[in-house]
Amino acid sequence: GENVEQHPSTLSVQEGDSAVIKCTYSDSASNYFPWYKQELGKGPQLIIDIRSNVGEKKDQRIAVTLNKTAKHFSLHITETQPEDSAVYFCAPRRSYKLIFGSGTRLLVRP
Amino acid sequence: GAGVSQTPSNKVTEKGKYVELRCDPISGHTALYWYRQSLGQGPEFLIYFQGTGAADDSGLPNDRFFAVRPEGSVSTLKIQRTERGDSAVYLCASSLGVGKTSYNEQFFGPGTRLTVL
Numbered sequence: 086g087e088n089v090e091q092h093p094s095t096l097s098v099q100e101g102d103s104a105v106i107k108c109t110y111s112d113s114a115s116n117y118f119p120w121y122k123q124e125l126g127k128g129p130q131l132i133i134d135i136r137s138n139v140g141e142k143k144d145q146r147i148a149v150t151l152n153k154t155a156k157h158f159s160l161h162i163t164e165t166q167p168e169d170s171a172v173y174f175c176a177p178r179r180s181y182k183l184i185f186g187s188g189t190r191l192l193v194r195p
Numbered sequence: 196g197a198g199v200s201q202t203p204s205n206k207v208t209e210k211g212k213y214v215e216l217r218c219d220p221i222s223g224h225t226a227l228y229w230y231r232q233s234l235g236q237g238p239e240f241l242i243y244f245q246g247t248g249a250a251d252d253s254g255l256p257n258d259r260f261f262a263v264r265p266e267g268s269v270s271t272l273k274i275q276r277t278e279r280g281d282s283a284v285y286l287c288a289s290s291l292g293v294g295k296t297s298y299n300e301q302f303f304g305p306g307t308r309l310t311v312l
Contacts, residue, residue: 127305128303176237185238
């Protein structure tokens with residue numbers, strides 16, 4: 086079956102610094118690559134996504150880059166703020182079924 | 196507008212008991228999904244409904260788990276003879292629909308935390 090790995094599992098940064106989380110996947114048929122943010126006691130919330138025909142997408146302080154040849158995509162958060170502290174999941178898919186990574190716990194230190 | 200809602204938010208039961216978890220999707224969303232999230236892990240797919248029918252139940256762990264969506268809106272996940280290993284957060288999501296080239300976003304509810312003692 087599909088194998089999805091995220092690195093790192095935990096990340097601690099100083100407020101204002103950048104954070105990068107990487108996701109690798111095994112299913113070459115995956116064509117949709119979202120990133121979800123999950124806060125304590127809440128369900129995952131989509132923060133950014135990218136389609137397979139696009140290499141990079143940016144939305145204010147967050148961006149996603151995709152390398153389909155190498156089968157990995159990354160989440161970039163610039164100018165981090167304490168409210169960015171949460172668990173982040175990648176969840177590549179090729180149809181309706183999201184396959185989640187194991188998550189990255191991001192801590193932004195004020 | 197209203198998002199996906201799930202009830203109860205917390206459920207504590209004893210081993211061997213039967214439980215029902217309810218999901219109210221976003222109005223107008225035809226696709227509904229159930230996921231299970233164990234502590235420290237990402238959500239795992241359980242079942243997907245398109246309208247009233249279960250289009251894919253390949254993620255249900257065994258025949259103690261069953262889900263229905265009789266009118267194509269509200270869904271109930273039913274677990275019989277609960278075991279301690281069933282303890283997890285059960286998440287429901289909905290989307291406008293799904294198709295071959297559709298990338299419909301899945302909107303998640305807050306989940307039901309199930310604890311089996």
